Amino acid sequence: MSRLFGSVRARATLGASLVVALALVAAGAAVLLALRANLTDQADGRADSAARDVASQLVAGRPFADLDLPDEDDSPVQVLDEQGRLVAASDDLERISGTGTGAVKPVGAAPARSGAEDRSDGEEDRDDRDDKGDASEAGEASEAGEAAELGEIDEDAEYSSGSATVDGESADYRFAAVEVSTEKRGDFTVYAGGSLADEQSATSTALTSMLIGFPLLLAVVAGVTWLVTRRALRPVAAITAEMAAITASEDLARRVPEPDTHDEIARLARTTNETLTALQTSVERQRRFVADASHELRSPIASLRTQLEVGAAHPELLDVDGAVEDTVRLQELAADLLLLARLDAGEKPGEGRVDLAAFVREELSQRTRDRVDVHTELKSVEVAGSRGQLARVLGNLLNNAQRHARSRVTVSTRRDGAWAVLEVSDDGSGVPESERERIFERFVRLDDARTRDEGGAGLGLAIARDVAVRHGGTLVVCEAPSGGALFELRLPCPQSSAE
Structure with missing residues (x-):
């Protein structure tokens, strides 16, 4: 299991599926809540309409x-007086909850009748009165008085949820409670219910569809994510x-395939190949370094061995000076x-402060075997390193200048903005412009005819440039005013000194 979810593909598929699942659950819950609220509002509207219809009759x-x-199945009704007694209710009402009372039979009143029965009885009464000829002015005045009764219906209704059993069938309802005030009979509260059957049916259908559709959609999302x-x-x-x-092959000349895209994977492939190139260059450089170092070490060791072997066999022939030089x-x-x-x-230079002018004087005072004179033009400037x-x-720059100078070597120090500059120049033949970068490579000599006894191993300038770079500076060569070579070392001044 841990190996499976260690795969980027598996984690991406799982992550996408979880995100989609959360989105679907949130969207489904929002749809269900909105649907339920809408249908509940419709039930409230039906209940309010039924309650106000009864209130207008009161x-x-x-x-x-x-x-x-x-009709009882659509909207069960209760009418309560000021004392909370049930004075009218729907026929066949067997149980009710969520209203002001659980009573289902009116107190002290005959069961309510439907409107059709009321009209039929009224017509029969009028026929009887017509047949008997009793249409008196007193009766007409009584009817007019009842119709003229005044009252007031509260504009606001209160809603509650409950249930009712009508003619043996139970259902859930939203009940609207409307207050009614009359001048002769007092105050009443009319409760009328709006069926929640539509809301329950629609919610159930939507929930069933979601329970079936969401897993299928998740499976599709997971499959597509896996394939993509x-x-x-x-x-x-x-x-x-x-x-x-x-x-496995240790062949650094090989390269990874680069896709024909411009995405992160293509950049990864290019970066990997660049890293392999840099690694190959470094390894080849190390191999050349080891080979060149072995070659350079072989000569003095062989010469020293020969002299010692001759000295051991013939002490009088021992070249002590040559042995010391080797x-x-x-x-x-x-x-x-x-x-x-x-x-x-990657050794880092120290953080010590060095005054270049005093430093150059001290180093020159310790040199005793220089071939030509060294002239100085020194100005005090401080560096860190x-x-x-x-x-x-x-020392390497001076040794190089001494080997190529005809009669003069000049060392100068100065400050150039935020840089400390040290220059070593000679009046020799100079360095050809095409070779001015090559001389800083390791074990490189421009004069191949020059013997190792007359020169170094070709490491001095390479070391000088590496040290300059490690100190945050540069080392370049150009033509000196006298026509020879001028080596310019630039090092950053310390922050406090630069300010």
């Missing part, structure tokens, strides 16, 4: 027994397979290789 003075009540994610992640599977093959070269080469290894490992590494840069 205001007109119609007797309780002659009230024209709605599978298609989208197919390039990732190809990249993964190719990377596994590269790891040992020094071997020591310097080992130190250069160690510094390059530390720089490649490793004094030992900066000393190696200055």
Whole structure:
């Protein structure tokens, strides 16, 4: 199970399904609530209409027994007086709840009759009176008095939910309670019910449809998401397979396939190939470095061994000075290789403050074997960094200038805005413009005829540039005013000093 949900495809499918499920549940609940509220409002309207119809009859003075009540199945009705007694109710009403009283039979009054029966009885009475000739003025005055009874119906109704059993059938209703005030018979409350059968039927149908449709829709969403994610992640599977093959074969020349798209996966493939290219370049550079280092170490070691073997066999022939010189070269080469290894490992320079003018004077005072004189043009400027590494840069630049200068080497320091500048120039033949970047590569010598005894191993300028970069600066070469080479080292001034 954990392996299954460790897949991006499975997590995407599950996430999409959960989001859609939550959306469907929320939408379904909103639809059901809106449907139920709408149908409940309709039931309230029917109940209110029925209650006001009965209330208007009470205001007109119609007797309780002659009230024209709605059909019982559609709207059960109760009429309560001021004391809460039931004075009129729908026929066949057996049980009721949610109104002002649970009584179903009027107190002290005959059961209410339907409007048709009232009209039939009225016609029979009038026929009897006509037959007997008793249409007197007193009777007409009585009828006119009842019709003229005044009253008031409250404009606001109160609603409640309940149930009722009529003629053996139970159902749920919304009851409207309407207050009625009459001058002669007092106040009444009319309760009339609106059936909730339509609301219950519609809600049940909608809920059933949702329970059937939502799972099917979720299954479709999950299936589509699974297929789409599978298609989208197919390039990732190809990249993964190719990377596994590269790891197994250790062939850094291989590249992962790049899809013909402009999405994140295509950018991932391109970035992966760029990383492989950088890794291949780094590995090849390391291999060349190891090979070149082995080649450079072989010469002084072989020379030193030869001298020692000759000295062991013939002490009088031992070249002590040559052995010492080879040992020094071997020591310097080992130190250069160690510094390059530390720089490649990302060693950060220190945070010490160095005054370049005082630093250059001190370093020059310790040099005793320079071939030509060194002239200085020094202005005080401070930098932050490793004094030992900066000393190696200055020493390498001076050694390079001494090898190529004819009669003069110049060292200067100055400030240029937020930069501290150290320049070392000579009056030699200079560096061709096409070779000004190549000389900073490791183990590179422009003069292939020059012997190792006359020069270094080709690491000095490479070390100088690496140290400059680690200090946040730059090292470039250009033409000196005297026609030779001018090496310019730029280092950032400390923040407080720059301000």
